[in-house]
Amino acid sequence: MDASAPPPIGPGLNAARKARKLTLEQLAQMSGVSRSMLSQIERGEANPTFAVLWNLTQALGIEFSELIAGSAVLHKPAISVMSTEQTPEIVSGNGACRLRILSPMQTAGETEWYALEIAAGEALTSAAHQAGAVEHFTALSGEFTVRSGAQERAIAAGETARYPADVDHAIANVSGEVGHGILVLLYR
Template sequence: MASSATRRTAPSPAPAAPTAVSAPPRVGEQIQRLRMERKLTLDDLSRAAGVSKSMLSEIERDKANPTIAVAWRLTNALGVSLDQLFASQRTHETIAVSGPHEIPTLDGHEAKYQLRVWGPIELAGKFEWYELTLQPGGALVSNAHEPGTREHLTVLHGSMEIEADGEAKRLKAADTARYQADVPHAIRNAGKTEAKALLVVIHG
């Protein structure tokens, strides 16, 4: 989501101090350390988590960032929570700011979609929100989530079509759809221009 702030003009503005950019969390190093502590090979963890060995190797070498679903499977296989995975990298700040490079992003090139994971990692599987971008002809197709799960989709620009349990609705910019997500469902861009939306998932 984008936000705007009102600019205040001071009588004698001082030069702005450079903003410090923090390094992205080294998730791969953490996963590798946990795996080795448990005396697991790449093959062992790959099979236990249902993640391909090549993907796991890329993640451990910090060549790729795991999606929220992949991180969830890896931490479950390692016997830790997502929160614990990042615990050692956190500082006790009153206000924690994440830069663009720290936001996990899932690209579905063939399906022509991009999901940016705006929700904090510790709420994964409970309450999640994403920025969904669909290219023309793109679709995000999902299997049924846990019973009672609902999704809330607000179109920011462009138009999208929601399909859930055999019913379909067309949405234009500023429209919001609320629907069951414990059934097979899909979000599609049937238009000719890029479409973007805020997607909120509340798990059952």
């Protein structure tokens, strides 16, 4: 093997996928990498970009080094920890609302959960999600009003509001301090 050639990733990817009893289609859905690209990588016909490798390792729950070394099948820790730096975050345009994405990417579009922070007097306003979607918001600190369609309810720290999210909806922090909560979105 040429020392300047990239390491063969295909066999490790194939072994990791099969060890988890995943089809190409399932891994494609979990990773966001097309089925045809996955097949090409496994056959050694494509050299994936860093972004593609990242998506694959995250979907499979393995490290880059495991994929490259071909040891991805042998070791998968029972406890996976995601550092603060690795946790994706969505910040509103004005910086008043922060959503830290706590759910794994493979559950996106089914079940999603977020750590939510809203500045005093600000609101997270959302357009309708797909039909049947429901949100569960648990206030950890602060005071909020939750609106779903035309209905609105006040909730305090420790309380949970459950409401349809397939209509316009909002969570407003009505306290004088930064408010925190956990937001869970369920698609049906």
